[in-house]
Amino acid sequence: MPGPTMQPVFRFAPSPNGFLHLGHALSALLNADLAARLGGHLLLRIEDIDPERCRPEYEAAIIEDLAWLGLSFPEPPLRQAREMAADAGPLDALRRRGLLYRCFCSRSETARLVAEREAAGTPWPRDPDGAPFHAGPCADLSEREAAARAASGAPHAWRLRMARALEEIGPVPSVRCLDAQGRDAGDRPARPADWGDVVLARRDVPTSYHLAVVVDDARQGVTHVVRGADLERATDAHRVLQALLGLPPPAYHHHRLLAGPDGQKLAKSTRSTALRALRAQGWTPADVRRTVGLGPAT
Ligand code: GLU
Numbered sequence: 001m002p003g004p005t006m007q008p009v010f011r012f013a014p015s016p017n018g019f020l021h022l023g024h025a026l027s028a029l030l031n032a033d034l035a036a037r038l039g040g041h042l043l044l045r046i047e048d049i050d051p052e053r054c055r056p057e058y059e060a061a062i063i064e065d066l067a068w069l070g071l072s073f074p075e076p077p078l079r080q081a082r083e084m085a086a087d088a089g090p091l092d093a094l095r096r097r098g099l100l101y102r103c104f105c106s107r108s109e110t111a112r113l114v115a116e117r118e119a120a121g122t123p124w125p126r127d128p129d130g131a132p133f134h135a136g137p138c139a140d141l142s143e144r145e146a147a148a149r150a151a152s153g154a155p156h157a158w159r160l161r162m163a164r165a166l167e168e169i170g171p172v173p174s175v176r177c178l179d180a181q182g183r184d185a186g187d188r189p190a191r192p193a194d195w196g197d198v199v200l201a202r203r204d205v206p207t208s209y210h211l212a213v214v215v216d217d218a219r220q221g222v223t224h225v226v227r228g229a230d231l232e233r234a235t236d237a238h239r240v241l242q243a244l245l246g247l248p249p250p251a252y253h254h255h256r257l258l259a260g261p262d263g264q265k266l267a268k269s270t271r272s273t274a275l276r277a278l279r280a281q282g283w284t285p286a287d288v289r290r291t292v293g294l295g296p297a298t
Helices: 022-037 056-069 080-084 089-096 107-119 143-151 162-169 209-219 234-245 275-280 285-291
Strands: 009-012 041-046 100-103 157-160 174-178 184-189 199-201 224-228 251-255
Touching: 009 022, 009 224, 022 041, 022 056, 022 224, 022 251, 022 275, 022 285, 041 056, 056 275, 056 285, 080 209, 089 100, 089 157, 089 199, 089 209, 089 234, 100 143, 162 234, 174 234, 199 209, 209 234, 275 285
Parallel strands: 009 041, 174 251, 224 251
Antiparallel strands: 100 157, 157 199, 174 184
């Protein structure tokens, strides 16, 4: 918990897999407003761990759009992909403690196993993102067998043994919440068991969103996380990783999500709300602030 003399550190952490839209503008501007109000600063992090979807041209566009909105950052952005190869430490630490297992199931294999179980009449648990819990035999493979399969080139992810992790950390951690003005809004208990055995290293990448985000928040000294409500439940899994790795937990505010013209949550594919499309139509940064429900810049 930041002490009274500690400067608050906020971050905006977009993934360069599309153009920023009004929802991102809300997130970035709210972060900047709260950082200014609390006398802190705002960092930029480019969350580019997904090699399939992230593109340098989107990163360049993000940086340009943020500058157009009037945001500046005191440090060059941290790029996850560039940093992660250099830091296998957190994953190794968890592996050595017997908290991880290799998962050889592909998505289609998992879908087949889940369908089989559900056909037998048992509804299979899903995590808060709707992904089915691990359904294969991987958690029970002996280390020898799993290592042999991996050595023979079988692609695999690494999953957290959530039940064992929760036993290890003791009392379930809570999430320190902030309101939309950045004021303390009390604690809520986390419900990490709802996530099951989360993936901490993907088949194609030696990390995952959940692991990278907690490691990078700690690496950047982030004290205040302000992000969309779609990530609120992910925080429950993040609190477990912070407890396991001994990382200081930030306080969290999850802001409302904006809906698009179709009433659905804005997506990067909704071209009409992309900041660059609005800019081309003559919108100003003040129009953006007003539209996302923020008052004039102070
Ligand atoms: N990179 C994530 C996104 O673009 C945000 C992650 C976070 O703020 O924790 O949706």
